[in-house]
Amino acid sequence: MSNLVKLTSSSIQILHTREPRRLEFRIVSLLPNAVTQSNKTGRIRLIEGGNVHQGRKFLAYNGEIGGSVQSLDNAPVSIELGSIVSETQFDRVMAEAQQLEEPIIIVWMASWCRKCIYLKPKLEKLAAEYFPRIRFFHIDVNNVSHKLVVRAGVTKMPTIQLWKDGKKQGEVIGGHKAHLVVNEIREMIESEDSL
Numbered sequence: 001m002s003n004l005v006k007l008t009s010s011s012i013q014i015l016h017t018r019e020p021r022r023l024e025f026r027i028v029s030l031l032p033n034a035v036t037q038s039n040k041t042g043r044i045r046l047i048e049g050g051n052v053h054q055g056r057k058f059l060a061y062n063g064e065i066g067g068s069v070q071s072l073d074n075a076p077v078s079i080e081l082g083s084i085v086s087e088t089q090f091d092r093v094m095a096e097a098q099q100l101e102e103p104i105i106i107v108w109m110a111s112w113c114r115k116c117i118y119l120k121p122k123l124e125k126l127a128a129e130y131f132p133r134i135r136f137f138h139i140d141v142n143n144v145s146h147k148l149v150v151r152a153g154v155t156k157m158p159t160i161q162l163w164k165d166g167k168k169q170g171e172v173i174g175g176h177k178a179h180l181v182v183n184e185i186r187e188m189i190e191s192e193d194s195l
Helices: 010-015 087-100 114-130 146-151 178-193
Strands: 003-008 022-030 036-038 044-048 051-053 057-061 069-073 104-109 135-140 159-164 167-173
Touching (some): 087 104, 087 146, 087 159, 104 114, 114 135, 114 178, 167 178
Parallel strands (some): 104 135
Antiparallel strands (some): 022 044, 057 069, 104 159, 159 167
């Protein structure tokens, strides 16, 4: 059940000499496996003829059959990190990533950790840059078993780990400035790509 919102914007008239175009948005949530379902997060993605356009700013959608979306900017926005709340779910995510031969990023955080809270929106932007090649997940250490935290080798928060083939390939401890942490994560991802 998705809500359909139709908007006609007067600002679009300024951009086009033609009549204003209708923008159609279906409000849906982004799930880790990119399945479209009803909204829980308030995020909006544009759906055109069955194609989901995500991580871009859109100029207009003409609403006609065979219409097209014109992109203003291909820069990514942000993607909500997938949530892992149990050891069973962690194992399932790992198995799925291993089967698809895809790396994943796991962000270990805590609700009481200020640096984690500050870093999360920056990681959501980073997740958009690497979507769909790499999926990003977060785990609140207060909501999972201590056994899982120990198994992953997490000792500090935030800890960002790169996993591939069911094995930890790299790790960044995010105890310093957010932009430096993001750069370290990029370097970790790029070095994994070169292997």
